[in-house]
Amino acid sequence: MIKYSSGLVSESFWFVEFKKIIKLKHEGISWEEIKDLCLKENLLGVSKEYRAKRIYGYLKNRISLLDEDIFDIFIMSDLSTQKIIDLMSIAKQNRLFFEFLYEVYREKVLLGETELTDSDINIFFNNKQQQSEDIGLWTDVTLRRLRSSYMNFMVDAGLLTVVNKQKQITPPILDVALERYLVEKNEVQLFKAITGRD
Known part of the structure; x- marks a missing residue:
């Protein structure tokens, strides 16, 4: 792990x-x-x-x-x-970012919600702090910077669009070749995390 x-x-x-x-x-x-x-x-x-x-x-x-x-x-x-x-490579390398995509972003897409709020992000980090001793030791500054990094990555990759300071959810439509690749390589969780599909 x-x-x-x-x-x-x-x-x-x-x-x-x-x-x-x-x-x-x-x-x-x-x-x-x-x-x-x-x-x-x-x-x-x-x-x-x-x-x-x-x-x-x-x-x-x-x-x-x-x-x-x-x-x-x-x-x-x-x-x-x-x-x-590029975003996939980041998620493959960083477990917490992958879990954020899978547990928060994907969930919002599945529920048909259109916005990712600060409270969604805060709840995720609060839960992880309770589940993991390591994360529990991170400072507020570290957590704030991580929240900001996650949002920037998602905006840069096109998963979110900022409109009037609101983070609008814009799930990508994957290229067929990439979708096929992820299924063949048994990366279905990654596929679900990024697209929000089930």
Whole structure:
């Protein structure tokens, strides 16, 4: 069982960077070569080398959870599907974020609700604090930053649209190739978490 982690407070969606690295992996470029491109040729377009190193590390961890089949789908897909694949990689890497998608977002979609509220998010974190000693020890600042990260990831991926400060639920319609892939790879829970389907 993957441990709960608050690490997402240090991460962003990084879609443009994610896309660059996936393209290189699809072309058969090694991780070592990609690291060199990030640090020596500023592939990620950041001003400080230590930031390039950190972002590279985070993205390597995400992308390493994906396989070559999904790289093919990513390259052939439209922008919205590519963003969903980025979100999937985050959910595969972070148990708590996956549980948030599955237990809160999916539930709201299934119930036909149109908005994700602050109270939905707060109830989720309060429940997790009671269920997990690790999460119970996290500070209010960490929890606040995590809430913000989760919302940003979901907006960036198109699962939420902010209208007049309200978070409107906009469940994605998955590309058929991606849907088939998730079923074949036994990633049905992930499919349900992202689409809100049962």
